[in-house]
Amino acid sequence: FEKWQPAEVKPTTRKAAQNRTREILLVHKPGLQQTQLRWGHLGIERKSPDFLAFRMANVILGGAFASRLNQKIRDDLGLTYSISSSSDARLEPGSFEVSTFTRHDKAVLTVLETEKVLRDFIAQGVNDAEIEAAKALLIGQFPAAVETADRTAANLMSLRLYGISDSYLQNFQRNVREITKDQVNAAIRKYIHPDRMQLVIYSDEKMISADLEKLGAIRRVNFQ
Numbered sequence: 001f002e003k004w005q006p007a008e009v010k011p012t013t014r015k016a017a018q019n020r021t022r023e024i025l026l027v028h029k030p031g032l033q034q035t036q037l038r039w040g041h042l043g044i045e046r047k048s049p050d051f052l053a054f055r056m057a058n059v060i061l062g063g064a065f066a067s068r069l070n071q072k073i074r075d076d077l078g079l080t081y082s083i084s085s086s087s088d089a090r091l092e093p094g095s096f097e098v099s100t101f102t103r104h105d106k107a108v109l110t111v112l113e114t115e116k117v118l119r120d121f122i123a124q125g126v127n128d129a130e131i132e133a134a135k136a137l138l139i140g141q142f143p144a145a146v147e148t149a150d151r152t153a154a155n156l157m158s159l160r161l162y163g164i165s166d167s168y169l170q171n172f173q174r175n176v177r178e179i180t181k182d183q184v185n186a187a188i189r190k191y192i193h194p195d196r197m198q199l200v201i202y203s204d205e206k207m208i209s210a211d212l213e214k215l216g217a218i219r220r221v222n223f224q
Contacts, residue, residue, distance in 0.1 A: 016092065017042055019196045024215055028205040029223045035107040035203035039114070041196045043096030046089040046162040053179055053187040058087045059134040060126050060184075061118075061192075062098060066133065072117050073100065079110045091162060096191065104207035108214055111199065118194045125185035139173050 019042045044054050055063075062069035062085030069083045080102045088094035098118070102110040146152045146169060159168055168175075201208075205220070212218060 019193065020198065022195050022197055022199075024199045024201065024218045026205060026212070026218050026220045027200065027202045027223050028220060029202060030204055030206075032104075032202070032204045032207075034101050035104050035110075035201060035208060036101045037099070037107070037110060037114070038200045038202075039098040039197045040095050041193060041198060042093045043087050044089050044191050045091065045093045047091075047164060048089070050183075050187045050190065051089060052175060053183040054087060054191050056131070056134045056138065056176070056179055057126065057184050057188045057192075058085055058096075059137060060130045061085045061121055061188075063087075064134075064137055068121060069098065069100075069114065069117055073110065073114055077109075077113060079103075079106050079113065083114070098197075104203060107201065107203060107208045108211035111201070111215060115194050115197075118192060118197075122188055122192055122194075125188065126181060128181060131179075131181050131184060135176050135179070138176050142172055142176075145169075 044051060048054075059067070061067055062083060064070075067084075069085060073079050073083045074081065080100045083098070083100035085096070085098045087096050098114060100110065100114065144151075145155055152169075155169060156166060159166060201218075202223075205212075
């Protein structure tokens with residue numbers, strides 16, 4: 001490579017992504033054995049001071065087995081074997097997503113009940129017991145993130161990519177302990193917006209068509 005000459009690389013500039021109004025897309029696939037459901041909208045950037053509070057909110061909502069979504073949709077209603085939420089924080093706001101699957105005849109009910117959990121999560125907020133459980137989980141999982149040189153190096157590299165101080169790792173457990181319920185509830189209200197969720201329903205439409213009008217306007221495409 002001795003003949004290669006250095007060149008200036010200009011950063012890519014683009015218009016920042018914006019959340020859209022709510023849309024529902026039904027992707028019709030004949031013969032599917034169950035319905036897949038995905039909700040999403042823009043979430044949080046990694047450098048946000050709300051990152052840890054929102055991470056804790058996600059643990060309580062659907063980022064752990066003992067979560068609001070799993071308790072209601074899986075355990076109480078028996079609508080799925082698995083439901084989860086996730087937050088993908090990046091240099092710019094990544095995605096906030098909810099993901100599950102269900103029987104065709106329960107698809108619309110699963111949508112309605114899942115969105116009710118989201119609305120209740122915003123309206124009611126989290127309680128002290130949920131906060132303490134989420135803190136214990138995050139602190140308990142932390143040693144695995146730095147237990148080997150390889151994992152520590154990967155975490156340090158990520159911190160540099162996102163412009164975050166190494167103190168994030170050094171002070172992680174203390175900072176988690178100091179997060180308050182009010183901070184978590186404020187992050188929930190700031191970053192979760194059911195009225196902006198983009199919902200994708202991947203299903204055999206003829207198996208769920210009877211109840212679809214309950215969801216409102218739907219855009220349809222076929223996937224053969």
